[in-house]
Amino acid sequence: MLIPDTTQTVVAPASAPGPGAIAVVRLSGPGAFSVAKAFLEPRKAFDDPKPRSAYLLRAHEDGRLLDRTITLLYPSPKSYTGEQMVEIFCHGSPYIISRIVNLAIKHGAVEARPGEFTFRAFINGKLDLAQAEAVNDLILSESAAAHRAAITQIEGGVSKQIRKLRRRLITLLSELEVRLDDSYEELPALDLSSFREKTLLLARGIQVLADSFEKGRYLKHGIRAAIAGAPNCGKSSLLNSLLGYKRAIVAPSAGTTRDTIEEKLDVSGLSVIFTDTAGINRRTGNPVEKEGIKRTFKALKTSDLILWVQDAAKSAGAADRRVQKAIAANAQRGTAVLKVFNKSDLPPKRPPAEIAGGTSLSCKTGEGVETLKKLLAGERGRLFSAEASAVITSARHFQALLNARKELEKLKELESGKTFPFELAAEHLKGALGELAVILGETTSEELLADIFKNFCVGK
């Protein structure tokens, strides 16, 4: 059973796990009220619940008070899932939460699978698939940009764009289909040049939306910035200085190896994942160090931006030149490079003109760190010149748009024949329509749906 059985009533904790002041347990399905009524008192609250009224109900187990709750009752269809729903706000004790979930199960509910509430909202037509997918993105968003992309998508921003493209596809298709009809002869001949132009414009429209995926990926996952430089130039200090500037949303994650560490932080509303690299400094026979160098090269290669740190109080040495060579190779591939001259608190040993070509700062005194942050914010601006109202952040949507565009390209090939084959052309337009329908979840397979929702939080 891949899709939810909506004849069943499901239950799940809906707040983050662990102890907290308040926790939420959610029920949805045709039996939500009757299940909750079995252990929440006074029962008369369930007799004729007003939509969105909060009731002070006592949860009982085996005749004993389990907790005093605030409970919201949502008669169908005025709820998140469109089904009858109950939201129980109890004390955030893992013990109480597990008892309430168990009580619901004892009285007929089954445990909700991850994302099942949103899955049901989708099934019941409360959200289309693109909107539903963004619910999880919203919860996991860690920056203003990721949040904005997700909430725009939930509010229908992406779906609206898709529906617009679809309307244009349907118009084109109808021009062909009326001519496939018996009454075709009564109509004027198809203006092939106009049809071709409209197809081209539509293909471009699809491409523009698909192109926003480049941005969307950054918005969703953040941009990757590698910190590279010779040993002891202050790479780790720079990372610390940057992290110190805004405490909000700093999530350390374990490095892939002992020698590269990653830290995420919010720079002007965009997540930037900084990678502190090492190991580029010498050629070695030691297999561990060799692996370290390999990882550093990989970090540089997968970065959107390199912060090249140099020690301004030391003349450039062989190590600097090795770093320069590695960075140059990446710059050629289009990776942005920001030069940073550290240790401005000491007498400079580099030519002033060279230092002027980068950001001079001191991780020790903090001088200049602010300037670098502003530059990073500007770099962000370069990557995101204009914030589109709707941005594709899902690889699935990107792929479907590319497929749709390919179907339209096949129309061009058909034109090379003597007569334009309406039926074949209509098939390709229908193919493109099908791809858009997959984005909205109208013709999506059960397997794909199950796959999308299984990555959701429990209780959502």
Next chain:
Amino acid sequence: MLIPDTTQTVVAPASAPGPGAIAVVRLSGPGAFSVAKAFLEPRKAFDDPKPRSAYLLRAHEDGRLLDRTITLLYPSPKSYTGEQMVEIFCHGSPYIISRIVNLAIKHGAVEARPGEFTFRAFINGKLDLAQAEAVNDLILSESAAAHRAAITQIEGGVSKQIRKLRRRLITLLSELEVRLDDSYEELPALDLSSFREKTLLLARGIQVLADSFEKGRYLKHGIRAAIAGAPNCGKSSLLNSLLGYKRAIVAPSAGTTRDTIEEKLDVSGLSVIFTDTAGINRRTGNPVEKEGIKRTFKALKTSDLILWVQDAAKSAGAADRRVQKAIAANAQRGTAVLKVFNKSDLPPKRPPAEIAGGTSLSCKTGEGVETLKKLLAGERGRLFSAEASAVITSARHFQALLNARKELEKLKELESGKTFPFELAAEHLKGALGELAVILGETTSEELLADIFKNFCVGK
């Protein structure tokens, strides 16, 4: 400023940290509505909010939609704190939570300190101190017994007992005080023998409640069970077998040393902390092993119960005798010992009468593990013969009760004199009353109050 400034409005996330389907942000204070109104729309919801009505409100930041929320508005005094309160249920995104908290701060709220909501409820007379303290115990309760003790205390179980004792103290005190008055001569002389008896009964009543702390500690923190035995008798296997029986509430915690590991599990509604010991098996010069042995002896000494594991398929050896000696010392101190004969799947090498004196089981096949669990449940019964309606779980309450009892004992000393000094006696009764008042938080110092609430969750 140790106690909350209730002229200010406070804000805090109230659900557990981390991503989840739903999160809660709470506001309390005189400006709760006006702060929330500054970023929640439509604003008319705040005009004349019905108590406990749920409003669908949009949170806005800089003119952009931040999230759609379900918001509960509580006009004062019908709220948890007794103040004007707002509870915002938003998507459980750490980004959204931090933005909503920031919006509230931007519009005049200050960040709530841990426990500040409950602290305010206490200040506003919604809860006495004993009730307020139990709120945190409730959230952190991990077993049915701990939960029951906490919720009984929140519902006023402990406070009721304290108030009963207080009424009896006041009756005694008034008997003395009327005789300190000018009109004393009109009254009959104090019946000293009856007064003495009443004082004794009251001291006993206080002692009974204080004695419940022995139980209360178990209820709150669980009982400690050490698993001891010769090497390779199956101590760790037994721990695993026990843990396997009930998945619920299994919390591994790092061992104090490499050689003792602790696991907590729920046995018939009571937390049992099992300690797997090692190192008792030989005398050694190795300092690490020496430390291990020291730790094992300590684990045995601090246990409420010892599971003594022996390998039934092997004759008793020197290692078994060493363990026996260590356990005997603890049994003398009153520690309960349950003998376990492991490896019942192999031919026995111990006398049948010896095996019959313990629980025969096989961690390999699982045979007999159930029997041991029943015995443990019984052991729990022995420790908690009757579940008192109110149990002292707080060391602070325990100490105050002991102090009150000591004041009553001092009355006895006064009797040895020629005349019974009413004024001095009244002072001791007042001292005892003061101790009870401290439990209820009526005369508690700001320092102590601050100390109690600082260990609470944020948002509670």
